[in-house]
Amino acid sequence: MxxxxxxxxxxxxxxxxxxxxxxxxxxxxxxxxxxxxxxxxxxxxxxxxxxxxxxxxxxxxxxxxxxxxxxxxxxxxxxxxxxxxxxxxxxxxxxxxxxxxxxxxxxxxxxxxxxxxxxxxxxxxPEPSTWVEETMDRLMRHTSSGILLLNSENKVEDASPLAASLFGFSVSEILNKNLRELGETDVDLDSEEAKLQMEKPDGSLDVRIKVSNKYGTLRWLAGFLDNVVDTGKTFRVLTVRDISDKVEWEKRNAHQMANLQYLSRYNAMGDMAMILAHELGQPLAAATNYLSGVLKRIPKDQELPEVTYGIEQARKQLVRASEIVTSVKRYVRRIESTTSVFDLTREVEESLYFARLRAEEKGVIIHDDLLPGELLVEGESVLIGQVIINICMNALEEVVLPTTEDKLMELRTESDGDTVSILVCDRGRGMDGVPADLLAAGAFSSKEDGSGIGLIISEHIVQRHGGHITYEPNEPRGTKIRITLPLVHQNS
Incomplete structure (x- = not known):
């Protein structure tokens, strides 16, 4: 040539x-x-x-x-x-x-x-290159996570089929694309801090990537960007997995917690309104009666128009105040009556779904044993669902502690015909030295910054539904939380 x-x-x-x-x-x-x-x-x-x-x-x-x-x-x-x-x-x-x-x-x-x-x-x-040259390929094809091989400029050099599909591309289409083109990361990979971190031989970053396909559908990916050193050369490996369900749960949970806090304040205001209405009703009625009595005791032969006028106006204002108090009572009762009958089993299953998302992330197994068929309860299904999730999250926090040997949580339902109980059991530290009746009162919280407020709100909600929460020792160890609610029996 x-x-x-x-x-x-x-x-x-x-x-x-x-x-x-x-x-x-x-x-x-x-x-x-x-x-x-x-x-x-x-x-x-x-x-x-x-x-x-x-x-x-x-x-x-x-x-x-x-x-x-x-x-x-x-x-x-x-x-x-x-x-x-x-x-x-x-x-x-x-x-x-x-x-x-x-x-x-x-x-x-x-x-x-x-x-x-x-x-x-x-x-x-030769052995030094087996990870990148051989094992990498096998990992790409058999792992449940997607894997991207990036260069120093974060451009894709190779990708597993799963990783490419998570970003909405084929393997051939995704090659040579910069990570910025594939989605929006919560970490600025072009920032000096990120660059300095990834320049280290052992550099790594946790990232979340928001991916939008051509139809506008959003997908959230959790990524771990890691340096792999082979024969003196550094490769960047990005492992990604789909966490769209987890992100949606986080959004929903945040929304429900905000709504729960609002409803708690709303309910507390209702309680205070009922107390004020109840306590003010008697003295207002008594004051009205006293003024009526004074008017009757004025001698008919003595004309005291100014006094009579003043007493009559005062009595009218007291009557008006009584009508306002009565109106407040009717309004609060009307708010409390806006409930519906719902299937508790369905609410428990939905709460289990979200609890399992968190449990899987933390390496915890959840066993469930639910009664078959419908368990009808009257009340606010969203609030009861949030109570179940809150109790499950507390149990999971206990299970993941290093001192907890059994990374296991149990959830089951029981019924005596008139009531239904939801039992959440862990095998953590248990309640030694903590009176069960003080848990929901805020006397106990295992978290460093815990105040027990979540338990107080949960018990308040359950009580408003005619039920109660109890805390018992679990066998062979740990804590058993029982949420009991009255069943609704509908005539067929």
């Missing part, structure tokens, strides 16, 4: 390695030395007409996208080494240890030269 000077050809043909000269941008083959032609069983002219997928093994671990990413990394960084399995003219695969390096030739300019050594059938690849 006239474009490759004779000195370069002579040097390449004297080598014990196979040499493939690729065009820098297209990756097309420009020339090959004698060793390469022998290995592929093609002439130089025949090799020029071949594409990457014609020369590579059909093994999915050596798919075309990975080969292009490998060569492109060499273009960007000057050199890149890996094990690659080629295929010869007869369809026979052969494994090589290959290094792609950028060269500058006088007549051609910059080219990409791949030098490869064929590994024998009994010859194993």
């Amino acid at each position: 006239t474009l490759i000077d004779e000195t370069f050809q002579t040097m390449a043909n004297s080598s014990d390695l196979g040499w493939l000269v690729h065009e820098l941008q297209s990756k097309n083959i420009l020339w090959a030395n004698e060793k390469a032609c022998e290995a592929f069983k093609y002439s130089v002219d025949e090799l020029r007409a071949l594409k990457a997928h014609h020369m590579s093994s059909q093994d999915p671990n050596y798919r075309r996208e990975m080969g292009i990413a490998w060569l492109q990394t060499a273009v960007v960084e000057g050199s890149n080494r890996r094990f690659w399995k080629y295929r010869d003219r007869n369809g026979v695969d052969f494994l090589t240890e290959a290094t792609a390096t950028v060269y500058e030739l006088e007549e051609v300019g910059k080219v990409l030269v791949v030098k490869f050594r064929i590994l024998g059938g009994t010859e194993a690849p």
Whole structure:
């Protein structure tokens, strides 16, 4: 070939390695030395007409996208080494240890030269590169999380099919895309702090990525960006998994907690209104009676128009105040009567779903044993559901403590025909030295900054539904929280 000077050809043909000269941008083959032609069983002219997928093994671990990413990394960084399995003219695969390096030739300019050594059938690849070159591929195909291999500029060099699909792309489409193009991260990867962190050999970052597809559907991914050092070279590996359900639960839980706090204040105002109405009713009625008595005691033969007028006006104001108090009573009772009959089993199952999202994240197993059929309860289903979630979250916080050996939580329902009980059990530290009747009163909280307010609100809600919460020792250890509510029996 006239474009490759004779000195370069002579040097390449004297080598014990196979040499493939690729065009820098297209990756097309420009020339090959004698060793390469022998290995592929093609002439130089025949090799020029071949594409990457014609020369590579059909093994999915050596798919075309990975080969292009490998060569492109060499273009960007000057050199890149890996094990690659080629295929010869007869369809026979052969494994090589290959290094792609950028060269500058006088007549051609910059080219990409791949030098490869064929590994024998009994010859194993050197150990230092097994993680990146082999185990990485297996992990990409068999892990339940998606994996992206990034360069130092956070561009995708390789991706598992799952990772590509999580971002809404195929593997070939996602290659060479910057992470910024794939979604919105909660950590600015271009910030000085992030760059300094990832420049460390052991650098790592936790990120959340908001991904929107072409239809506008949002997906949330949790990612762990980690540096992997192999033979002196650093690779960035981003492991991602779908946490859309968890994020939705967090949003819903935050909304419900805010609503719960509002309703708690609202209910407290209702309680205070009822107390004031009750306490003010008697003295207002008494004052009215006293004024009526005074009017009757004024002698008829003594005309005191100013006094009579003043007493009458005062009595009218007291009557008006009594009417306001009565109106407040009716209003509060009307608010409290806006309830409905709902199926507690369905509410427990929904609460279990959200509790399991948190439990899975913390490595906790939840066992459930729910009574079959409907368990009808009257009240506010959202509030009761939030009480169940709040109790479950408290139990999970106890289970995940290092001192808790059994990473297990149990939830079951029981009924005596008139009432239904929801039992949440953990095997944590238990209640030694803590009176059960003081738990909901705010006397007990295992959290460093805990105040017991969540338990107070929960018990207040349950009491307004005609039920109660009790705290008992669990067997063989831990705490059992029982939420008891009255059942509604509907005539068939």
